[in-house]
Amino acid sequence: MRVLLVVLVCVVGLEGAKKPKLTNNEYEAFVGATDEAIIMDDPVAIKARKMSKLLKRQDVVANCRYLLFKAYKNYTDAKSSCRNLEWPFTHKGVDLASVNSEAENKEIRILLQLAHGVKQVGKLYNRDNWVWVGLEKTLNNKVLLAKDERGPENYNASEWQWLDGTHPKYTKWMRDMPDQGYKKKYDDFQNHVMVNKRGRWDDTFPEIEAPYACNYCGKYIVVAEHVTWFHARAACESYGLTMAIVNSMAENIELGWAANITFGPDPEHRRWNNTNWIWLGTEEIMDAEEHGTGEWIHHDGSELGWNPVWDRKLQPDNRVAKRGEQKVVAFSRLNQKWDDSFTWRKRPFACMCPHRSCHFPE
Ligand SMILES: [Ca+2]
Numbered sequence: 001m002r003v004l005l006v007v008l009v010c011v012v013g014l015e016g017a018k019k020p021k022l023t024n025n026e027y028e029a030f031v032g033a034t035d036e037a038i039i040m041d042d043p044v045a046i047k048a049r050k051m052s053k054l055l056k057r058q059d060v061v062a063n064c065r066y067l068l069f070k071a072y073k074n075y076t077d078a079k080s081s082c083r084n085l086e087w088p089f090t091h092k093g094v095d096l097a098s099v100n101s102e103a104e105n106k107e108i109r110i111l112l113q114l115a116h117g118v119k120q121v122g123k124l125y126n127r128d129n130w131v132w133v134g135l136e137k138t139l140n141n142k143v144l145l146a147k148d149e150r151g152p153e154n155y156n157a158s159e160w161q162w163l164d165g166t167h168p169k170y171t172k173w174m175r176d177m178p179d180q181g182y183k184k185k186y187d188d189f190q191n192h193v194m195v196n197k198r199g200r201w202d203d204t205f206p207e208i209e210a211p212y213a214c215n216y217c218g219k220y221i222v223v224a225e226h227v228t229w230f231h232a233r234a235a236c237e238s239y240g241l242t243m244a245i246v247n248s249m250a251e252n253i254e255l256g257w258a259a260n261i262t263f264g265p266d267p268e269h270r271r272w273n274n275t276n277w278i279w280l281g282t283e284e285i286m287d288a289e290e291h292g293t294g295e296w297i298h299h300d301g302s303e304l305g306w307n308p309v310w311d312r313k314l315q316p317d318n319r320v321a322k323r324g325e326q327k328v329v330a331f332s333r334l335n336q337k338w339d340d341s342f343t344w345r346k347r348p349f350a351c352m353c354p355h356r357s358c359h360f361p362e
């Protein structure tokens with residue numbers, strides 16, 4: 001019976017991977033997914049000092065509201081890099097970050113702290129203290145400004161646009177900014193915006209190459225550092241998050257998406273490389289002799305609420321080693337299937353935002 005069930009699940013799962021068949025509820029989270037706007041209503045306070053320690057070696061970091069890419073790009077390339085990320089299911093591109101409130105501005109600061117530590121990196125204008133966001137000056141943007149036309153007190157919101165076409169409702173300019181400086185080298189004016197680790201904004205030249213932030217309203221945050229399963233669980237909690245729980249096909253697809261953004265493509269498709277298997281917060285209930293019962297439970301005590309797609313060769317296989325059986329779940333970012341694994345193996349891991357910190361407009 002169990003074999004039959006596993007085979008059935010595999011067949012459904014393979015179909016699912018090609019063309020996800022989701023229930024209305026599963027679609028719900030993404031129905032409004034668009035790069036036009038994201039509304040932040042309930043920020044998750046991430047403990048950046050702790051979390052940044054394990055993120056040093058990864059090129060992409062996330063909080064519950066934004067993604068930051070450490071690679072330096074000019075404004076135009078940064079914009080298309082974000083747009084090339086497509087929300088799963090809707091396949092709409094993600095935009096460069098929009099910042100519409102004090103709470104969102106704080107999330108940008110936390111994001112910068114996650115990327116390069118809580119302290120300022122070198123001098124203020126070190127690029128690693130700054131990040132591109134999607135704000136452009138679209139009117140009167142190619143002229144030298146007189147002194148009394150510069151600075152926050154002379155700034156005119158109707159001349160500026162976020163990439164969704166809206167004018168800024170919130171700003172946090174540095175002293176004397178925006179100043180629309182001109183540089184002969186670029187033959188261009190400062191009319192695009194970066195935000196720094198203190199949450200202050202400056203208008204600058206779109207030709208400058210710097211890290212960039214994209215909008216994100218995801219459930220999962222993937223950490224690339226390899227640790228044991230128990231270490232992963234404790235780490236997520238110490239950040240103010242929880243270890244990832246995946247309870248539907250939609251969430252399984254969302255996690256795969258988040259993981260592939262974090263790691264980028266694996267052209268070699270290294271199926272059994274530890275890097276490509278990510279810890280989830282799900283474990284097997286063991287009997288008195290410490291053997292698997294075939295029943296699975298999430299780390300918070302909640303039930304496994306769906307039939308996940310286990311990897312081929314009849315996983316979970318409860319393989320046994322001297323130190324015990326395989327009893328915790330690893331998730332393949334290559335095919336989005338599950339396998340039971342030994343708790344002491346070291347792998348990347350996925351944390352989860354304890355609640356949706358933001359939503360898409362209806
Ligand atoms: Ca400036």
Ligand SMILES: [Ca+2]
Nearest residue numbers: 317326339340
């Ligand atoms: Ca296994």
